[in-house]
Amino acid sequence: MTGNARRNEGTALKPEMFESIQVNLSAVERRAGTLTTRRSVKKEYQAAWLVKALTCIDLTTLAGDDTPGRVHRLAMKARKPLREDIVEALGLADEPPKVGAVCVYPTMVAPAVKALRGSGIPVASVATGFPAGLTPLPQRLAEIRYAVEEGAEEIDIVITRSHVLLGEWQALYDEVKAMREACGHAHLKAILGTGDLKTLRNVYKASMVAMMAGADFIKTSTGKEDVNATLPVSLTMIRALRDYGEWTGEKVGFKPAGGLKTAKDSLAWLILIKEELGNAWLDPHLFRIGASSMLADIERQLEHFVTGRYASASRHALA
Numbered sequence: 001m002t003g004n005a006r007r008n009e010g011t012a013l014k015p016e017m018f019e020s021i022q023v024n025l026s027a028v029e030r031r032a033g034t035l036t037t038r039r040s041v042k043k044e045y046q047a048a049w050l051v052k053a054l055t056c057i058d059l060t061t062l063a064g065d066d067t068p069g070r071v072h073r074l075a076m077k078a079r080k081p082l083r084e085d086i087v088e089a090l091g092l093a094d095e096p097p098k099v100g101a102v103c104v105y106p107t108m109v110a111p112a113v114k115a116l117r118g119s120g121i122p123v124a125s126v127a128t129g130f131p132a133g134l135t136p137l138p139q140r141l142a143e144i145r146y147a148v149e150e151g152a153e154e155i156d157i158v159i160t161r162s163h164v165l166l167g168e169w170q171a172l173y174d175e176v177k178a179m180r181e182a183c184g185h186a187h188l189k190a191i192l193g194t195g196d197l198k199t200l201r202n203v204y205k206a207s208m209v210a211m212m213a214g215a216d217f218i219k220t221s222t223g224k225e226d227v228n229a230t231l232p233v234s235l236t237m238i239r240a241l242r243d244y245g246e247w248t249g250e251k252v253g254f255k256p257a258g259g260l261k262t263a264k265d266s267l268a269w270l271i272l273i274k275e276e277l278g279n280a281w282l283d284p285h286l287f288r289i290g291a292s293s294m295l296a297d298i299e300r301q302l303e304h305f306v307t308g309r310y311a312s313a314s315r316h317a318l319a
């Protein structure tokens, strides 16, 4: 059975799998606090990590004034996220890096698909009444089908946050399962809107239910909530997907999104993933960073790195 077929079937909702879970808030915050130490990019391995982060970015534009022209420019950036001189200086000219996906609104999928043709970069579309998710389910499912027909290979759905706040776990499961089916061959990323979910226990349970219902990825936020991706929330979701993996043998992806803007943010999240899940997750198939403006900082840091390296090499040559 293919991955998608298995995900389409879902895992029967077993409340006992998550009802007894205790989220140790202080332990989560202590652990998250160790990941925010200052890091500057001076060493080869740090530059390599930034290139890795870049390949995991879902390069995003989700603005009310998006146009096909803006999406075309974004797609061009997705194809060539780094200037050619930086790519050459990093020794990556044989296999220049590209981003993980381009993420847009449903009516922008067609221009994105056109601009990315032949690049191997998938188009992700938000859907289901993004960002609040408060339209009736039939319209939300129709929106998924529209985006898939337009060529989206990944659908970022939003869950109904009130199902979580009211403890309506079966309703949440049924909703995500119906969305999973509407996605067909496309991957489903379930946005939990964690800034709205009040407690880490809710975040853990919502993660678990979304995975049971067939989500290929769980994603923190829309970027439109007051609080978006944070390290404690991410750690909670990562531990849920680790537990889910131990129970089912399935690997589900993770996508922090919203408010992640700097190269340092990308390093903190990569370290979190490496230490909690291992190297297998450091791959665009299982890890994405949803970000509209992080790429510019990564490019700037890599530019400083390569210029600094040359400056230091020429200082040594003159000494």
Ligand SMILES: O=C[C@H](O)COP(=O)(O)O
Pocket (backbone or CB within 6 Å): 060, 062, 103, 221, 222, 223, 224, 257, 258, 259, 260, 290, 291, 292, 293, 294
């Ligand atoms: O899914 C991606 C987010 O909407 C991007 O949020 P951002 O604009 O804060 O980077």
